[in-house]
Amino acid sequence: MRRSRFLVFALLAVMAASIFLVLDGCSSDKGRRADSATKGAFSVIDEAYGIIQEKAVYPVEGDRLIEGALRGMADVIGDPYSTYLTEEEAASHRESLAGEKVGIGAEITRSGGRFIIVAPIKGSPAEKAGLQPYDEIVRINREALGGLTLQEVIKKIKGKEGTALEMTIYRPDLNKHLELKVMREVIPVKTVSAELMEERGTKFGYIALTMFGDETAAEWKKATDEMIKGGAEALVIDVRGNPGGYLRAVGEVAGSLLKEGSNFAYMQNAKGQLTPLTVEPSKKFTYDEKLKKMPVILLQDKGSASASEVLSGAIKDLRRGFIIGQVSFGKGTVQDTMELSNGGEMKLSTHKWLTPKETWIHGKGVNVDLVSEQNKLFTEHIRFSTDVYAVGDYHEDIAYAQRILSGLGYHLERNDGYFDETTAVAVHEFRVNEKVSPESIMDRKFFAALRVRIENYRKDKANDTQLQVAIGYMHHLLSK
CATH class of the missing domain: 1.10.101.10 (PGBD-like superfamily/PGBD)
Known part of the structure; x- marks a missing residue:
């Protein structure tokens, strides 16, 4: 059983956001056998499966019936963060937090039943091929798109690195159709952006984290090194709209700001047992000592969730900084995604996470020190x-x-x-x-x-x- 990743966004041509905190690591429960009592209970499912296959006037493939049953079991839990993922969905989830994606690098939207290029990413295959804002995608690989959903169009665009995608587009400015060939390439996904700012003669580092992914800790180190080297006297950390990510990643970010040996959060299992998450010694940060003492202000909003709340909860409880903005989303559970023998995965909330003061923020969020409404x-x-x-x-x-x-x-x-x-x-x-x-x-x-x-x-x-x-x-x- 592999604990995998949960989706923040699937970068291809369009982004889709989700709220999550993911356990890292893996275990090996795949193929676990149910006990005899459980087998007896599942015989009813076998009965229903056989009846539907034999007598239903609307034929359904057996695999779809099984997936429906699996999805139903997850739905009965009543937890919006626990669900069954098909093999295809699971593959999308696994790649979502990777440091790079394979795609064409353009944002697409559906408007009036048409699929429109919003904007190609600078330097992306889409831009290199000549795609422009407001281009309408008419055909992909010579197949018309009429009647398809946005997700179905995105699925057609997805493919392996180095393969070509033929697109027929209609360009309104020219009032004509064009045939373009776009090569799918690896597109880096950056989760941290930083800027050294100066106000009233004071330099400070502004660092925004869009999620906590595979490369976030390394990007964070590079950003903080550059800010301190540039003369920053304080840090403004922006996690507004950050939906979460890996527990490991937020642990490294929080750990760089907190005293060694302090607990930045707690994990609580189904039996109520608490496990502290402790800041470990780190030699990764060039300016480690200065970073731990530097004044910190954190910006959050109602879109700051899960892993970003782990960071703000630690900063608040340990009085490491000042939080400005709005009360955060309030997601205090951690998901464990486990492989099933059919290639699908069961994503299940297996732990609660608590702040250093052992507060469960689920449904409540992390309060700010100073409320500030954003410009509309x-x-x-x-x-x-x-x-x-x-x-x-x-x-x-x-x-x-x-x-x-x-x-x-x-x-x-x-x-x-x-x-x-x-x-x-x-x-x-x-x-x-x-x-x-x-x-x-x-x-x-x-x-x-x-x-x-x-x-x-x-x-x-x-x-x-x-x-x-x-x-x-x-x-x-x-x-x-």
């Missing part, structure tokens, strides 16, 4: 639309645009999705300011310009309300 333009999901809207129309795409325009300072009298005259005036003004054809409609060009505008807005850290609060508090700490 940072929390709004960026939509992608190819439809056209004008005065008198009503749609959620219009409501989205109204919220964004209002947040950017344009005057609107409503944001309920009805395209009124004040919305038309704001749209026209926005298009003129962004050097888009001066019309009073929402179309592909308008939504593309809106996307660029909000992305640029978010890149400016001066607009990040929570970060600015953290910077202000950091100066307060350093001035003591």
Whole structure:
């Protein structure tokens, strides 16, 4: 039995997020036999299987019946984090936290029944092949995509490294179809990003962790080394939207900040027995002593879950830093993913994890030291639309645009999705300011310009309300 990985996102052309904390390591229970009493209970399942196979007017393959029974057993537990994974699903889960993926490197969305390229990743196979934002994927390997779901399209795009993918795309700007060949390549997945910032004559390191994956600890070491070498006097650690990951990875990150020998969390099994997770001696960090003493501010939000809560819980209970933002998600269980003989896997919550003060945060979250609400333009999901809207129309795409325009300072009298005259005036003004054809409609060009505008807005850290609060508090700490 192998304890494997649980999904944060599957990077191919689109990302899918999940909330999890994963045990590392492996055991060997595969093929364990049930005792005689259990065998008797399972004879009923054998009966039902035989009846369905013999008499059901709707034929079902035997493997699907077995998988249905397995999925049903997991569902009965009533735990949203315990589930049965098919062999294909299990393979996706296993690769989700790897340091690199094989794919084409483009984000795809489904809009109006069409599959649209949102943006190719810089330097990716998609960009090299010439794919552009708003390209519509019409065929893959000469097969039309009509009637498929987004996940089915992604499955067609997936493949082995070095293999070619033929795509027929429709490019609106040219009003023509193009045939492109994209080579699948290994795409590195970076989980840590860092920036040495300077405010009011003080240097500090800003480090964002998007998840705790295979390479997170190594990326964290590199980032902290660079920040300290650059003269950082404090660290702002950002785990907003971080859904979790490996217990091992968060343990190494937490351990680099905490005193050797301290307990950064506890594991509690089904019998209630506690096992401390202790910070072990480490020679990996170049500036280990300085890192352990450096002032730390942690940013979290309601999207910070599981492994990221292990970090914030340790920082809070051990008074290692100051937490700003919002109460975290509140996931206090750990999953163990076990192989089954049919190639599938059973993912089961086998432990609770507790903070250093032995607090179970499940359903409650980790409280912050200072509450700070984020600028709404940072929390709004960026939509992608190819439809056209004008005065008198009503749609959620219009409501989205109204919220964004209002947040950017344009005057609107409503944001309920009805395209009124004040919305038309704001749209026209926005298009003129962004050097888009001066019309009073929402179309592909308008939504593309809106996307660029909000992305640029978010890149400016001066607009990040929570970060600015953290910077202000950091100066307060350093001035003591």
